[in-house]
Amino acid sequence: MLCWLPRDLSAQTADSLSYVKGRFYAQRAEGIKTPDKLTQARGSLELGMLFLLDGAADSCLFYGLEALSLAESIGNDSIASAASQLVGNQYKLQKKFPRAHYYLNMGINYSRKTQYESLQLHALGNKSMLYSWENKPDSAIPLQLQILSVFEKQKDTLGITKVHMVLAGCYSTKKDTATARKHLELFEAGLRMKKYRAQLTCDLMIVAGIIHWELRDIAVAQDYLLKAIPIARSLDSKYMLQRAYDTLHAIEVKKKDFKQALAYLDTAYQYRDSIAGEKSIRHAQQLEIQFRTAQKDKELAENKLALKQQNLLIAILGILVLLGLIVYGYFRHKQQLLKGKLINLRQENKLGLMEAAIQGEERERGRIAKDLHDGLAGMLAAVKMHFESLQYDHPALKDSADFEQVNLLLNNASGEVRKTAHNLMPEMLTESGLYEALRKYCNSISISRFRIDYYTIGDLTRFPPNFEISVYRIVQELLHNIVKHAQATYAMVQLSQTKETLTITVEDNGVGMDGQAGGDGMGMESLRNRVAAMNGTICWEKNQRDETSVYIEFNLKIITHAGS
Template sequence: MPIRKYALAALLVFAFSGLFSQDKKADLQQLIAQSNDTAGINALMNYGVELINFDNPKAKEVFNITLEKSARIGYDFGMGSSYARLGYLVGHEGRNQEGIDYAQKAVAHFERINRTRGIILCYINMGYNFDMLGLGDSAIHYFLKGIQVLEKSKTEPGKLARLYENVGTGYANRREYAKALSYSRKAVELATSLNDSDYIVTAHTGLSYILNQSKDYKGALEAAQKAKRFLPHQEDPMLIIKAYSHLAAAWAKVNEPDSAIAAAKKSMLYSAKIDPANYIAAGLELADAYELKKDIRSQKNILDTLKQRAEADTSFFHLFSIYDRIAQLNFSTGNYKEAYAYRTKYFAYKDSFYSRQNTRTIAEVESRFQWAQKEKALSEKQLQLTQKDLALEKSNRNVFYALAGLVVMLLIAAVFYIQSSNRKKAFALKLDALHKQQEIDMLEALMQGEEKERSRIAKDLHDGIAGMLAAAKMHLGSIVRKEQGVEQSAHYRQTVKLLDEATGEVRKTSHNLMPEVLLQHGLDEALRRYCGNVSSSTLTFQYDSWGDIERYNSHFELSVYRIVQELINNIIKHAQASEAIVQVNLRDAVLSITVQDNGVGFAKADSNTNGMGLQSLAARTKAMQGKMEIESDPGAGVSVYLEFETGAVAKQPAQEQRA
């Protein structure tokens, strides 16, 4: 399997170094002493840029100082640049979530001074860190945002070429090879027109990776060799790491293990101190090359080394690949007990990584369901006590009236009648309110139970079927090593293809049941992407939003998302429409959503026949203390209006940590 590509490192280093002119190195202590104004801070940051990838600990020390000094004088450019570089450095230490946090802080400062160049660098940094966390969809999202800005401004074509290359890599990781090659060839064309060796090397390594993934091994080798020829005369360690890493992967695929070993060792030599991610990636290529040579001892030694390093860094993503290869090695040598142990570790670490984000949601759904059940039982007991109290009060009142004289009988009877009537009305109103509240509680519990079941099914698909498919593929790989010529069989290739497609479909279904984008980016971005995904040549969904759509608690966001999702599905299944629009508006803590189509419509009497039933959706909305209005006539389409109060469900914004 080709290594996962980490080409963003060179782009970030190159981009950071371009923020300032490189005049000359100065004594660090002298620069710190002089960095009390913007010019001094800029000079100190320039010194720190020169240290990146050569002395990263000292570089972090410099940027922490520039961050503190910039905050002291309110220098937004200095704070944004310091946060951005710290995000790059901690991200390449494997602290990717911390890298994302730094980049988001940097964006806020760059946006305040309208610094487009800095914003682009933050998008690149966030994309890299999301990719390292295994969140490819979010990574591509930020790369495309950068491309959109640069294509519109028509500035910095070099960075645009590198963003094209990284989007291509992202699509290749998702096996969308047509899109991947389209963006990669744009990167090669633009880099070649600039005649810049750095850009040309990056573009061709990206093309090599995509061709390798799509099994065009000869083309992948040609692209990697071209990248090596264009390495600049002045040594750039990140470019050398990339070029030789992809060259090793390409040589291995054309069954030239000696060449692959030489290239992988050179990549590891340069990345050992400055880039742990690429060090492990190149080491995996070296292990694969030793496997081709049947050098079991060397393969085992390098995998043991990589395992120790990845476990020390708590790098879950790398542990997936390392444990997988160790399991296959033990299986091929007949050590089935160790193979099973490492295969179990592989699934455990992989599950821990992907399941972490769903754990809180599942726990919250379970807690709310239990609470709804307790509330229902409490309401029933309160109703019984109320009925007993009323009966006792009525009995006491009758005794009192019996003792009264005949003189006041008519007056007492009149008073009794009025009071009894009023109490009966009050009791009926209270009883009706309790019944309605019970219905709402039961519906809310049902909704949360459904979401719990979705989470359980998603986990079962991911843990069970996906694991069985992976094990089946491992056994096929074992057959290839033992039976010569099987890999060339059309039946074998078709079987592997079907396994890959089945794995992809299971993963896609799992993510749809518990959407990643909703957890990561919130309701607004999730609905925007869902509308884009379901649009087709015959039915176009337009999505518009106004106001600053906030993040809300996960239960509220998920419930609203499911309601709108069902409305959209009803349009697709029943409306026979060609156009539809989804509009989201937040004003004065009121979230309003309109879903409208130009389809066949329906009479209001038939509203419960559309999909799961608009009446059911109205009940769900009511359970969330919202309201739903429907307008439709035959031939006039359908318009559904939703409204929710958001004051009680908005998340509290996290306070930014002081520098």
């Protein structure tokens, strides 16, 4: 396993991950709505562990650190230990080893306060795995032997199997092949002894393949990896698939089958890109050059006698071609740089014009709202006052249905004018700020057949008026699109502020939108441009049920807080 996890979570299979995530999302949401921080902490911890298994680093760290903070606030050492280990394991996978040591040491310290032996063993196992990842087998082996003695007393087959797996890898790193093979045999015996859940079996098979590859048992390594791949595909485990194809790529390079190695590397990068959510720097070009060079060398060897007299000419032509390529590459690179600068300038100009248009639009909204409030609303109030005074001069009007109807219409007209003025420039936004204005707006449109939950996380502050009104309009437009297009019965709006970022999440249970569709309001492209003009980022995600989540993030370092 990549890390030591509780039995109830490490046993989950991928076909149940979506259901389990939904259950823990609901648990966490229930904890947020009530003072029960323990429920919220458990939900965040379980979500973080599921995202660790799914390879989603950012989500894992978010929920892990949230669970740690909540556990510390309520003094729950068990959850604090598990959350610390979770965060440490994620930093280990990212090869940020100093941070990993910090959180795993914290997990060990918290576990020793709980008197739960299993939690202490998990903490020591994770610390040992970190040493193994750092290629420090001499530090990892004593911890694993300490854990092994306890598992043997408990007759814990899975725990014993994992320990022999780690020890095989450690002794392989130390180049102690005999001892490594001894523990590898015990590891494989444990793997065959019991039928485990599909996700655990697949992970153990991949590790077995990697260890055999390190010991240069190439055929056995390939057999394990190729058998694990169909299982990983059925589980939709991108992280395990990426590890398997990376190792197969290394094996094919060793065998000098560069064409197959290139195919495996391309597949590994596809899964890595899917996990990271961004394009990785590819090394496939280097492998392709090696493949083509090998093919060329073979052709030259077969035609060596026929080409011997032409070597000088070929060399001269080769040098000329190389020089030509160098010159062409230089000017091509320079042209691309200039083109990129031109595109950036055009984009910046476009965003600047758009921001100016937005500010002008908001000023016009404010002017119209002021005119409606101070002008038309005042006139309607005066008309209503004079109209109502007529009943005192003409008592017969009190019993007139027409009089009551006209009075009702005047009341409705005054209300509509006030509502229109408020929508154009919400007073709550000016008086109480973004967070309270959005809370009031969500409450105002939440009804029985379409419920909206609104949450805030972190120390909430005020921002410049232009920024607050722009964020308000963006959330307003997203909710408008959900009401109009998504056929949803539930939506969630969450604002989370840290020292450096403001994050906005809008989720619904409707039919989903792909982030490209237009519509009559701002439209998705307009929303994307508006967020970009505010130096923010926005992305749309859909789950397997086509439910939509929108994530928006702003860098607060470049935004001056109101009053600063």
